[in-house]
Amino acid sequence: xxxxxxxxxxxxxxxxxxxxxxxxxxxxxxxxxxxxxxxxxxxxxxxxxxxxxxxxxxxxxxxxxxxxxxxxxxxxxxxxxxxxxxxxxxxxxxxxxxxxxxxxxxxxxxxxxxxxxxxxxxxxxxxxxxxxxxxxxxxxxxxxxxxxxxxxxxxxxxxxxxxxxxxxxxxxxxxxxxxxxxxxxxxxxxxxxxxxxxxxxxxxxxxxxxxxxxxxxxxxxxxxxxxxxxxxxxxxxxxxxxx
Amino acid sequence: xxxxxxxxxxxxxxxxxxxxxxxxxxxxxxxxxxxxxxxxxxxxxxxxxxxxxxxxxxxxxxxxxxxxxxxxxxxxxxxxxxxxxxxxxxxxxxxxxxxxxxxxxxxxxxxxxxxxxxxxxxxxxxxxxxxxxxxxxxxxxxxxxxxxxxxxxxxxxxxxxxxxxxxxxxxxxxxxxxxxxxxxxxxxxxxxxxxxxxxxxxxxxxxxxxxxxxxxxxxxxxxxxxxxxxxxxxxxxxxxxxx
DNA sequence: CGAGGGGTTGACGCCGATCAAAGCTGGTGG
DNA sequence: CCACCAGCTTTGATCGGCGTCAACCCCTCG
Numbered sequence: 042x043x044x045x046x047x048x049x050x051x052x053x054x055x056x057x058x059x060x061x062x063x064x065x066x067x068x069x070x071x072x073x074x075x076x077x078x079x080x081x082x083x084x085x086x087x088x089x090x091x092x093x094x095x096x097x098x099x100x101x102x103x104x105x106x107x108x109x110x111x112x113x114x115x116x117x118x119x120x121x122x123x124x125x126x127x128x129x130x131x132x133x134x135x136x137x138x139x140x141x142x143x144x145x146x147x148x149x150x151x152x153x154x155x156x157x158x159x160x161x162x163x164x165x166x167x168x169x170x171x172x173x174x175x176x177x178x179x180x181x182x183x184x185x186x187x188x189x190x191x192x193x194x195x196x197x198x199x200x201x202x203x204x205x206x207x208x209x210x211x212x213x214x215x216x217x218x219x220x221x222x223x224x225x226x227x228x229x230x231x232x233x234x235x236x237x238x239x240x241x242x243x244x245x246x247x248x249x250x251x252x253x254x255x256x257x258x259x260x261x262x263x264x265x266x267x268x269x270x271x272x273x274x275x276x277x278x279x280x281x282x283x284x
Numbered sequence: 285x286x287x288x289x290x291x292x293x294x295x296x297x298x299x300x301x302x303x304x305x306x307x308x309x310x311x312x313x314x315x316x317x318x319x320x321x322x323x324x325x326x327x328x329x330x331x332x333x334x335x336x337x338x339x340x341x342x343x344x345x346x347x348x349x350x351x352x353x354x355x356x357x358x359x360x361x362x363x364x365x366x367x368x369x370x371x372x373x374x375x376x377x378x379x380x381x382x383x384x385x386x387x388x389x390x391x392x393x394x395x396x397x398x399x400x401x402x403x404x405x406x407x408x409x410x411x412x413x414x415x416x417x418x419x420x421x422x423x424x425x426x427x428x429x430x431x432x433x434x435x436x437x438x439x440x441x442x443x444x445x446x447x448x449x450x451x452x453x454x455x456x457x458x459x460x461x462x463x464x465x466x467x468x469x470x471x472x473x474x475x476x477x478x479x480x481x482x483x484x485x486x487x488x489x490x491x492x493x494x495x496x497x498x499x500x501x502x503x504x505x506x507x508x509x510x511x512x513x514x515x516x517x518x519x520x521x522x523x524x525x526x527x
Numbered sequence: 528c529g530a531g532g533g534g535t536t537g538a539c540g541c542c543g544a545t546c547a548a549a550g551c552t553g554g555t556g557g
Numbered sequence: 558c559c560a561c562c563a564g565c566t567t568t569g570a571t572c573g574g575c576g577t578c579a580a581c582c583c584c585t586c587g
Contacts, residue, residue: 121444124525129448131440146433152440179422182429189432190389196439197374197395201364204447205372205486208575235534243448245576250535282367451543478566488544493566 057090060164070137072111072166072188076178084174086167092160099155099163100141107168109141115161116223118237119153130240132195133158135223139188144168159231203242206284211242212252213281216262216272229269232262300333303407313380315354315409315431319421327417329410335403342398342406343384350411352384358404359466361480362396373483375438376401378466382431387411402474446485449527454485455495456524459505459515472512475505 062068063078073080081088090113093099099110099117117140119132131153134140143152145168175181202214215238224230235253239246256262261276305311306321316323324331333356336342342353342360360383362375374396377383386395388411418424445457458481467473478496482489499505504516504523 121440123444123448129444131443143433143437146430152437179425182422182425186425186429186432187389189429189436190386193432193436193439194386194395196436196443197364200374200439200442200447201366201372204443205366247535247577248575250533251575254535489565490545490567491543494543494568497567 055092057092057162060088060090062088062164067113067137071113071164072139072184073174073181074184075180076174080174080178084170086170088167088170089165090163091165092162093157095157095159095161097157097161099157099161100151102152102154103150105144105150107144108165109139109144109168109171110155111139111164111166112136113162113164115163116158116231117161118156118158120156120240121153128240129243130237132192132199133218133223133241134192134195138192139185142185142188142192145171145185158233158237199241202281206281208242208244208248209252209255210281210284211244212238212249212256213277215242216256217274217277217281220272220274220277225269227265229265229271231268232270298335300335300405303331303333305331305407310356310380314356314407315382315427316417316424317427318423319417323417323421327413329413331410331413332408333406334408335405336400338400338402338404340400340404342400342404343394345395345397346393348387348393350387351408352382352387352411352414353398354382354407354409355379356405356407358406359401359474360404360406361399361401363399363483364396371483372486373480375435375442376461376466376484377435377438381435382428385428385431385435388414388428401476401480442484445524449524451485451487451491452495452498453524453527454487455481455492455499456520458485459499460517460520460524463515463517463520468512470508472508472514474511475513 062073062076062081065071065073068074093115100106100108102120102122112134114136117134117138118130119134119140121129121131123129140155141151171181171185175185198218202218203211205211206214216232219230219232220228232253233241235246235250238244238249238253242249253262256272256277259276261273261280262270263272265271305316305319305324308314308316311317336358343349343351345363345365355377357379360377360381361373362377362383364372364374366372383398384394414424414428418428441461445461446454448454449457459475462473462475463471475496476484478489478493481487481492481496485492496505499515499520502519504519505513506515508514
């Protein structure tokens with residue numbers, strides 16, 4: 042079952058301690074950007090900071106723990122499990138994204154299962170804390186809205202790019218997404234395993250493998266180091282359009 | 285080009301006059317639910333009320349008029365036009381939904397083209413008015429967030445239900461969506477034309493037609509009156525799962 | 528060294544895209 | 558009132574892409 046095999050790790054998640062939002066060096070990227078430092082002085086419930094290994098299940102669809110999560114670093118996949126046992130990856134989120142926001146809208150449970158794709162560094166924020174901060178600082182509401190709008194844009198792109206066209210076009214689009222949103226400073230990105238790529242595009246694993254292997258042979262996609270890859274963006278854009 | 289042929293109507297849109305939000309009988313369904321009546325006394329820019337015939341283009345992707353829209357009654361499709369000329373319908377929205385919200389998040393232009401599917405009754409709200417109301421009534425921010433969360437849920441459902449599985453499963457899911465979200469009091473719903481159904485599911489028009497015709501022969505789907513249809517929900521749910 | 532998990536490749540058959548043509552239906556004009 | 562037309566729907570025939578089953582390779586780990 043792919044990365045889910047790491048599920049046993051989730052109890053081993055390394056607790057990094059209480060978060061110090063007022064001293065957070067990446068706060069401008071996060072949900073609490075623009076809140077004043079003083080906003081965090083009298084929180085009723087603590088914000089904790091965790092490091093999860095790849096494959097960890099952050100939460101499961103249908104369950105209800107009163108936390109949302111803000112991703113500091115790493116990739117998280119939101120998975121929908123169909124009744125026939127197959128999985129579909131609905132969204133892939135990275136640095137600065139917040140997940141579990143459906144709880145703020147009154148949903149009693151998470152809508153998806155959230156799984157760490159690589160090592161994930163995140164803050165776990167009690168819903169009650171968000172509500173407290175929202176009431177004291179209405180600006181936070183807008184940032185939640187911005188998160189939702191961003192995710193809506195991603196979902197729309199998913200429908201258009203990964204849900205349409207021939208298999209080769211979809212895989213090309215997927216690689217472009219990885220390159221654009223998940224590459225490191227050097228432009229290299231982690232190539233997901235074939236099962237995850239299949240679950241994102243709605244294509245059979247073998248077909249994905251064939252196409253990826255073809256891209257590698259054509260040098261459109263090539264290993265940079267370890268599991269990091271680089272790609273020929275122009276060639277992939279051409280493929281994603283015409284095939 | 286299907287309903288887009290009605291594009292010429294858009295200049296004929298019937299202006300129904302200034303909206304009277306304080307007297308609106310369906311405000312509890314709309315964006316401005318829970319705002320006090322007094323909120324609308326000193327608006328800088330007016331809210332107008334329109335009636336659009338089927339096929340009207342409400343706005344086009346990439347353009348930027350400073351308005352969002354709140355749908356009082358009717359169905360609107362959000363369309364993404366691919367560079368190869370094909371269209372993909374990204375979302376179908378109905379009574380109580382707001383569209384064009386991306387403008388509130390700072391987007392310079394609409395992300396999709398919005399087209400009336402049937403007769404659409406809506407309010408056209410200047411962005412400046414929303415901002416004014418938001419600053420005076422922070423609660424409005426939450427309602428915008430709720431709209432976004434709703435649309436995100438719809439987009440996720442779209443990915444899972446209409447972007448996955450065999451053609452027959454997708455068409456079954458689509459009919460169920462129409463039945464669930466767009467049926468009248470009597471349980472009958474408008475069956476979209478085949479081209480729109482194809483653009484929603486990513487299937488060829490002929491294949492959709494074959495499957496719909498098959499459903500009709502099996503009496504799983506039958507005409508109620510005019511273009512209104514009814515369906516056997518249980519049978520379609522079975523089909524949507526196993527095929 | 529063997530076991531196991533992922534990735535790659537081959538063979539085959541079916542689903543669905545495509546091209547083509549024939550019903551249907553509602554609207555228009557004689 | 559009927560003939561005609563245009564657009565949509567339905568159906569047929571054909572073919573290629575991709576899902577499926579299966580084997581094999583490669584790498585890691587015990």
